[in-house]
Amino acid sequence: MLSVKGLTKKYGDNAALSKVSFNLGKGEIVALLGANGCGKTTTVNSICGLIDWDDGDITIDGTSIKQSSAYKKQIGAVLGGCRNTNWRLKAKQNAEYFARLRGFKGPALKEKISSLHTALGLDEHENKEILKLSTGNKQKAALLSALSYSPDYVLLDEPTLGLDFQTVDSLKAIIEQEAKQSGQSFLVTSHDLGFIEDICERVIVLDKGNLLFEGDVTALKQKLYAYELVIEYLENRLDDYLTASLWNQRTEILHDGQRTIIKYDTPEQVTPFISTLHSHNLAIAELQVNKLSMERAYQTLINTTQEASA
Amino acid sequence: MNLVINELKLQWIEMRQYWFETITSLGFLLVMFLGVFFGIKGFVLQQGDNQTLDSLIFGFLLWTFASTAYGSITRSVIEDTQKGYIEQLFMCPKGFVGLMLSRSLADIIPSLITVTLMAYLVMFITGNWLNINFLAMYATLLLSAPSLVGFALILCGLTLVYKKIETVSAVLSLLLMGLVAIDGLPFNAFSLLPFASGATMAKNIALLNEPFIMTHLLIVSANSLVYLGFGIFIFKFFEKKAKRLNLIGQY
Numbered sequence: 001m002l003s004v005k006g007l008t009k010k011y012g013d014n015a016a017l018s019k020v021s022f023n024l025g026k027g028e029i030v031a032l033l034g035a036n037g038c039g040k041t042t043t044v045n046s047i048c049g050l051i052d053w054d055d056g057d058i059t060i061d062g063t064s065i066k067q068s069s070a071y072k073k074q075i076g077a078v079l080g081g082c083r084n085t086n087w088r089l090k091a092k093q094n095a096e097y098f099a100r101l102r103g104f105k106g107p108a109l110k111e112k113i114s115s116l117h118t119a120l121g122l123d124e125h126e127n128k129e130i131l132k133l134s135t136g137n138k139q140k141a142a143l144l145s146a147l148s149y150s151p152d153y154v155l156l157d158e159p160t161l162g163l164d165f166q167t168v169d170s171l172k173a174i175i176e177q178e179a180k181q182s183g184q185s186f187l188v189t190s191h192d193l194g195f196i197e198d199i200c201e202r203v204i205v206l207d208k209g210n211l212l213f214e215g216d217v218t219a220l221k222q223k224l225y226a227y228e229l230v231i232e233y234l235e236n237r238l239d240d241y242l243t244a245s246l247w248n249q250r251t252e253i254l255h256d257g258q259r260t261i262i263k264y265d266t267p268e269q270v271t272p273f274i275s276t277l278h279s280h281n282l283a284i285a286e287l288q289v290n291k292l293s294m295e296r297a298y299q300t301l302i303n304t305t306q307e308a309s310a
Numbered sequence: 311m312n313l314v315i316n317e318l319k320l321q322w323i324e325m326r327q328y329w330f331e332t333i334t335s336l337g338f339l340l341v342m343f344l345g346v347f348f349g350i351k352g353f354v355l356q357q358g359d360n361q362t363l364d365s366l367i368f369g370f371l372l373w374t375f376a377s378t379a380y381g382s383i384t385r386s387v388i389e390d391t392q393k394g395y396i397e398q399l400f401m402c403p404k405g406f407v408g409l410m411l412s413r414s415l416a417d418i419i420p421s422l423i424t425v426t427l428m429a430y431l432v433m434f435i436t437g438n439w440l441n442i443n444f445l446a447m448y449a450t451l452l453l454s455a456p457s458l459v460g461f462a463l464i465l466c467g468l469t470l471v472y473k474k475i476e477t478v479s480a481v482l483s484l485l486l487m488g489l490v491a492i493d494g495l496p497f498n499a500f501s502l503l504p505f506a507s508g509a510t511m512a513k514n515i516a517l518l519n520e521p522f523i524m525t526h527l528l529i530v531s532a533n534s535l536v537y538l539g540f541g542i543f544i545f546k547f548f549e550k551k552a553k554r555l556n557l558i559g560q561y
Contacts, residue, residue: 088324100312
């Protein structure tokens, strides 16, 4: 098991990470979420041994990774988008080079590389060096290198960057299959929350270097609003106080000029509000009811936490 | 050994895939030398000093070797960062320094082959046939190469933290010409410079067929060990600093 324990990293007075702790168990697929600059990449780079942290520790099966660099044999990583391959080599050559760098070689490795190469849709670009590939295919080549030697822990920083829907689906299938069959563990950072929602059992949310939430996707969703009503008035708008009084249970109401945005949990909550709009005969330019995506919902988690701390 | 083979394979792939670049860089080296050689040939022959011409050819071969040994590591840190995969190299379980030492060994072996081929080509073109004891030359160069590797590691450490040091690197590459030209033996102030004593020993034994002197061997070995050890120490210092400031891979 990979354990991050009270990880703290500061640059001057700014804390990039503040006592962040979580575990990554065998065969688990865990998402690391947060806005830009929240500490996701610092966490991943720390696990890769590319950053020296100030306090806390990272252990694998109870042994600190600071004790020996041998643990890196068990780590595969796609870091910072496409920046992980030697662009003078072809995808398979890259995968073989980086696998041998970690001591893996032989026919089994070549077979694995070939099957992943096909699964990622790279076969038609077999004879092209990385520099001749599109951004999406460069990303696939980086994924091929990270997965080729079946490392115990795979760290994927924005793995879907530049990938088409078909490849994202292939990637999901590969990750789920590797996790299930080989017991590989995945830590995935992504802004593609649809991707995260589909494959991750557990979610870790960071905000400004602090651990905001850790739990399964369902628990996260329960903490978040499910719907959003957006209304744009033509002239007069419903009194703010009255608007607030019409929503029983948990809601978040934002006013922005002629627009009012209301986040809520259940469909029936909306009925008194709509009824009051009708009885007051208010002219409406636009009214939308949206089911919140995880990304939008997750923003509300950050807002809620910020309000609570204020 | 696995790392050395991996680096040799990488070199072979790059040389084969970019064959035009391989041929032009060897051609450039040859043309550059011929320009220098024929430029000073007339002047030297007027003075009837054939020994200087022989030394010039041998010095060129040494410089070619020294540039490879020194450049293998400095190129890694600068170019691999620009190519965008230096982070992956830092994730080598044997450590980045271990990888770099393997890489320089993998660069030095083909370099010795290149130097031999270049030697015969240069001797053929110039008509100056030298009696070089290649075995003695290889042994001496392999013994003295770690000093250059250590020197290169110092520069790499600086590169990790200060990034843009291509100018310093270029100046130091030119200084290598001086290192292979000066007399580092018997022991004098120049013996303290990296590789100078090794280059002199190689010239004495392989070209001038002078007898092997144990004290010289000790001086060359000590020079190699001290520079390699110091290089590793300095590199580790800057590597730690780069990791503390999150500078690995930032270029």
